[in-house]
Amino acid sequence: MAEELGLDYEISTEGYRGRDACSPDFLALNPNGMIPVIDDGGFILWESMAITLYLAKKHGGPLGPASTEEDGLMTQWSFWVMTEFEKPALELILHRGGLPEDKRDESRAQKAAQSLRRPLGVLDHALADREYLVGGRFTVADLNVGSVLNWARSAPEVLSSFAGVTAYLDRVRARPGFKALRELQRGAKLPSWVEKRVARGAGGS
Ligand SMILES: N[C@@H](CCC(=O)N[C@@H](CS)C(=O)NCC(=O)O)C(=O)O
Known part of the structure; x- marks a missing residue:
């Protein structure tokens, strides 16, 4: 959504370690211990679809609702x-x-x-x-x-x-x-703890 809207954004997985092992700082952002969560100038929002709906409405234009x-x-x-x-x-x-x-x-x-x-x-x-x-x-x-x-x-x-x-x-x-998202995913180096979780068959998405 940030790409579609042409927003400046930064991706961070700091403190995110999967639901059961996130840092306290990450849990303060999203107590569910999950991504995604956004920090929009101090406004914190989690749940992916709530985030995209929020951004579409906030930034207006054709991506968001006209009525x-x-x-x-x-x-x-x-x-x-x-x-x-x-x-x-x-x-x-x-x-x-x-x-x-x-x-x-x-x-x-x-x-x-x-x-x-x-x-x-x-x-x-x-x-x-x-x-x-x-x-x-x-x-x-x-x-x-x-x-x-x-x-x-x-x-x-x-x-x-x-x-x-x-x-x-x-x-x-x-x-x-x-x-752009596909490029990001292709280029992203998975942190080693993600690879370990996948290898253990931890599931998740
Ligand atoms: N309902 C949530 C689901 C988020 C979700 O499943 N996030 C996964 C990654 S895509 C996660 O953080 N899983 C951590 C875990 O299962 O330990 C949303 O749509 O934002």
């Missing part, structure tokens, strides 16, 4: 992707690559992939007559939905049945902000 109704729809799609989509999508990516090979269970991945069919159908229907979810333009709703929907690429056997969603995901992935 209370648009605000409602952007909130709706953000809550929807978290509550109806994220859990099986996370299970899917963990068991198709996120976990060490000996901890992966393909039958769990297949079950998760199948349970994405219903929400994918809802999204496909919503996109039948439009390119973006709200207001005929790319908004925070697409940024939030797209970021989680992207995980469904690990289930091509299911995603390929939804042509509208597939084309939509391609549009979202072509955004400069999305590309």
Whole structure:
């Protein structure tokens, strides 16, 4: 979102060590011991979708809502992707690559992939007559939905049945902000404690 808005920002993982081992300074920022959390000139906010909605509204422009109704729809799609989509999508990516090979269970991945069919159908229907979810333009709703929907690429056997969603995901992935994020992730050196947690099969996202 910071990239899409052209904001100056700095990424820090100082004090973050995974939920159970964060420094007291980090826990003062986010008592859940999780990322993301932002410090916006002393204003602290956690929960990823709350953060992106906040930034979109604060900085205005086409990414944020132009009316209370648009605000409602952007909130709706953000809550929807978290509550109806994220859990099986996370299970899917963990068991198709996120976990060490000996901890992966393909039958769990297949079950998760199948349970994405219903929400994918809802999204496909919503996109039948439009390119973006709200207001005929790319908004925070697409940024939030797209970021989680992207995980469904690990289930091509299911995603390929939804042509509208597939084309939509391609549009979202072509955004400069999305590309910049991929570059960041590719270039980021994982701290050694993350590698150890993954090796232990600690899970998480
Ligand atoms: N609901 C939270 C979830 C955040 C979350 O799952 N963060 C993961 C990294 S992506 C984390 O910090 N996990 C730490 C752990 O599980 O120890 C959000 O959307 O911000």
